[in-house]
Amino acid sequence: MNMTLKQVNALPVRTWNWLGVNGTPLEGDVPESFPRAEGKITLPDSVSSAAHPFEGAGIIRTGMGPEAERFVLKKKNAGYDLEAGPGVKAEGPVFIEYRLGPSCPALADCNTILARENSELTVVMQYASDGEGPVFHGGVTKILAEKNAVVHLIQVQLLNDSAVHFDDVGILTREGAFVEVIHAELGGSKAFAGCKARLEGRRSRLGTETIYLGENSRELDMNYVAEHIGRETESEMHANGALMDESQKIYRGTIDFQLGASRSVGHESEYTLLFSPNVRNRTAPLILCNEEDVEGQHAASIGKIDPHKLFYLMTRGLSEAEAKRIVIEAQFTPALEKIPSEELRQTVLEWLKERMDRNETIG
Amino acid sequence: MLDSESRSDTIPVMDIRNDEADVGHEAKIGRISDTAIFYLMSRGLSEDDARSIIVSGFAEPISRELPMEYAVEMNNLIKLEMSGSIG
Secondary structure, eight states: OEEEEEEESOOSSOOOGGGSOSOEEEEEEOOSOOOOOOOEEEOOTTEEEESSOOTTGGGOOOSSOHHHHHHHHHHOOBOOEEEEOTTOBOSSOEEEEEEEBTTBOEEEEEEEEEEOTTOEEEEEEEEEESSSSOOEEEEEEEEEEOTTOEEEEEEEEEOOTTOEEEEEEEEEEOTTOEEEEEEEEOOOSEEEEEEEEEEOSTTOEEEEEEEEEEOTTOEEEEEEEEEEOSTTOEEEEEEEEEEOTTOEEEEEEEEEEOTTOTTEEEEEEEEEEEOOTTOEEEEEEEEEEOOSSEEEEEEEEEESOOHHHHHHHHHTTOOHHHHHHHHHHHHHHHHHTTOSOHHHHHHHHHHHHHHHHTOTTTO | OOSSSOOEEEOOOEEEOSSSOOEEEEEEEEOOOHHHHHHHHTTTOOHHHHHHHHHHHHHHHHHTTSOHHHHHHHHHHHHHHHTTTOO
16 A cells, blocks of 8 residues: 655745755555554553543644644554653653564554653653565654653664654643653664654753664655744754765754744754765754744754864774764764663664665775 | 844755765854843943944945945944834
């Protein structure tokens, strides 16, 4: 069966169509049926798995948009509704692992995370695949962080080269809440990601760290939106990645200061390393400002590895290939350090090392 | 951003199709720094004048390139536009 989503990852404000960043159609072959899929979950005692999504989850908007959300809801075959009660500081992270392959070729997981007042919770989701056969993953995660709650969501995608994958996140924050989203998009033939946060409560904060790796003809498409509604809200959105072979990437990051969001601050940055003349990189960092007393800043840098860095490392006795690997690994470190599992961190590092080893440009 | 009526949408797009390019981009949006205003006012300027000087400073790289008569005209226009419109 062919999946066609006419437009996902739409920019909040449209620009010239010929630039091709206003939104992207998502097409791919998906299985006809989505039999029930089970993830492997490790749940700390203080965190409960509810029977239903929290009230109001339906109205939280996501980064990829309503089409992607509708598709996942229609095909849903997995998902968890997690809740941390008032004042609960989870003693460890929630780990959810899905393995796709011949026995489970399609996954549509719909998750919700409710962090009650003053609670703290970390959720790690890992998507991996067995074998090289085509697999599909589409996921939606919605987060409600109540007053002074803290939520860390880490999503690591290590699917095979023929996988079609998308990960969509929607966030609503109350007063003083902090939500951090870490996305590692490292596999798949198509890897789409979206995240939209509505910073409603005063002094609420959003942090996103995204790392991506483009190889072969991988298509990466990302859309991150921070809507500043409340006063003194803060957002920090950062992305780092490397593009090789004939990969393509679009990164959209929007800081939207709405009327009333006075004294809010938003920063976004993106650093991309290019390793092939056949890659295509598109970056659209937006700042929408409808409020006077705010500070918005964005920075982007796209190009080859800095030759001065390479030279410095090579004067220390490293070969060019080793120096390049160190620079690329350093690019991914800020996000990797936030993965609260040494085992998973090592898995990701091994994954990156393997990809770099087989790439001729890096050696 | 000089007042609460204004709106600014910044939509830069970078499209790079080779690995020889080295492209950087930065933008910053915000109100005039209170420290800068305070510094100029401590030198005897009114708040309106202080703000006007700072805004003219933003246009300075352009006005510097203009023939003298146009540069003077531009600075006067900025001053005129700013008078009484802020504060």
